[in-house]
Amino acid sequence: MASKQEPKLSLTLLVDKERNCVVVAEASGDLIDILFSFLTLPLGTIIRLVSKKQGHDEADEIGCINNLYQSLENSGDEVFWNHICKRMLLCPRNPCEALCQKLKVKLDDSKPMKYFMCSSRCRRGGDWFLSTFAEASCHCGKLMDKEMKQHGDSNEGTHGDGVFVKGQTMYLIFDDLRVLESSPGNSAQQLVQLGYKNFQKLIKRSLNVGIKEILDILKHALTSKSPLSDVFLGNGVSKRMCAFSPKPRPENQGWKNYNSMINIKVTVRKSKKTILYAESEGDFVDFLFSFLTTPLGSILKLLDGNFSLGCMNSLYESVKDLNPSWFTNPSGTPLLNLRVAPQFGCKRQPTQLCEEDTPCYWYGTGVIKSNICYSIGNGVVSKDHSLIQHPGAMKLFDPRSPNGTKESSVGFVRRPSLFVVWDDLQVTPLANTSSISLLQKLNVPLDNLEEHELRIGEIEALNLLGASLTSKAALTEGLFYLLRKPKEEAKD
Template structure:
């Protein structure tokens, strides 16, 4: 599902940077809307795409570590295809689709190299009412069992529409970007106000440079935006990562006995606590909990920040998110309240996991129509291979198609339940490394841990919306997600949390 076509590396942006040489810091950058569009597009990227892009980019450098998310991604990579319903589910998690891909393709520089959707049909099934459409290559037809290997061209796709006045922000304006990734519209008043607040009364300590920024710098900015409190300085001064200290206080959910409260979807897991360290060693869980964790990889960054109310403590990305919220609506190509593709982008169709406590919205799957005739200027043209369209009006005698869904045992949309086979049993370590327990020896498992058996204590926990949010937040910034996100649930009723 990854594209063989890399983003156009020859594309670049001119920047104007004001530097403080004494402090080795970028004070402010000024750039056009094209650069801001690429910067804001970070919010549309699924976490799995971010991990993949930065892992490919940093092969010879220190990799970007985003809490436990790298471990989730590597767990998918290291798992055999037999863990999932099919090989497509594994590829979906490693190469998730960006639901804003049609907008991102219009960027002057698009960092997301994920392959666009392709459309396949079974050449064996002739009857229109039985025709099945797949947006994934290598799918098996659930009607006859043969591969859906007949690639179809999609007619009348609105993704082909051109965009002339910017993608996310209007292109004629200039913008300021500060070292902490706050973005403001460029104006003399904003410039004076901001530099005065930063302690500068004149230009005596400031030096101006005008570099050109290409793919290399943009990917570095993406990495530093997620790991540093001074991304611009880290990229343009090679100053190193200035990681901020993240403090996490878990939210407390309603008590189980509280009457009249709707807890929604809940997932039960069995955790093993090391009593002497007050540390969760691992969780024993079924496929629904693993699907919940793996769904982090398909969730867009902006959607996650929306769930966390814009406070992830992840580098400076919160500032970028708030900049979109606070930017004058007249500067956006889609004014608020409708302009939400950055503030709450949906998970791409068929890439979500709906049976979970978090309300990560998945885009509804569109209807597709098949016919042997297409309409051009009110004249019907016959195509012996048939045509597929999202628009019923473009084809003659259209037949609605069933869509193949990999998230089930037989590819039917009605039974779509997730990515991993069920029933299945897994071990999830404190750092969110996931290990399937199929054919694994429990004796060997306990021996390898090499921990005193009388120091281990078992607890059953229910993961509801509040606990799921805690796990999501802490998975972005910590290497001990289970302990930091769930250990407060293990306190006995007469115990008070430590200050």
């Protein structure tokens, strides 16, 4: 049997042959859908895809998020409530998974969501339990490994051709991934603005791009302002273009979401004015690990211009500026309001980032029914008008819990637990770890160490998130300003 041929998409480049750079490219909506899908990818997925395809080198690193991901890989299952929590963080779910499955070239190799029950169909408090993770443990002790069929939402989110934008339409793509509708007027205007009065210096190249080239674009787009030139003209690794400046809390602004604040202790090297490490409980580590489950588009929206990550800001702004009529969904694109996938969020979240609402499920005649259904009489009707008589309510197994129930859900890592988080976001569990050995490893005079207590609210959390994506010293870059005295700030 012949192997399935890798899908390829057409891309036309207009190249300045003297400067050896891509001036503009043109492609159909199928490729634009894939570029826009970059925004839906959780950070953990981006790290996994880029590292797996490209190898671990300096160009692949995004701030020090790679260290956080590697710490997660190196952590034992005993750090978490169960082995599922670790797997969730390593392979986080895309909130637009159903839509991204329809892309012509699929970047994410994660398996589509499935549904499982205990083979004994156990109940607790009159409700059946359902899991979206294989091998979750039922309260009866058996595994929830009986796969169930979901019914009725195979076409959810589709509106004609295309996934995010209309597929049978042409678009302009600039070297910084800015996207515009393609038209003769737009093309002429943009070329003139870029300094080209005619085509004498420009040559046209036609390409077919597949998964390798698209992953290369993703990799360079995270650090460069010219990913198309980098990938297709062999310009190599460009100068890194990532920047973030911590935003201090206004003096007259109080603490918001007091119950979501997180307390940590940091140890400072006084002579160099750097944070060496933080000591924390599970809430802070859960918050850091939740960076990996957060879609890139959500981060760009949260940091709202106070942050530059390659040319991803240009891509996000293109979504905001594109005429709504060019999107497939007449009610609005999901790309501007991305949330974390259900059950993948941080339970004690200092920022305004929320996870998607968990659907409601019913069980009857062996079929899972989600909240796309509506009730009628004693039954439930789905979008395809099939009816299940007397459906039973189902509760969803939540791995972020000591017993799998949503009510007792607290986070990914086991409580109580203590951790050391280093300046570059490497995480070390303190269980069975010698604190004396850790201090010896620092090789810093003990009288040069100073301990401070910090409170992480919304602004501090956003500063730490931004620093983690742009710096190799996230704690120092994101939080040290909290320790500066007014006189020091004036000198700086």
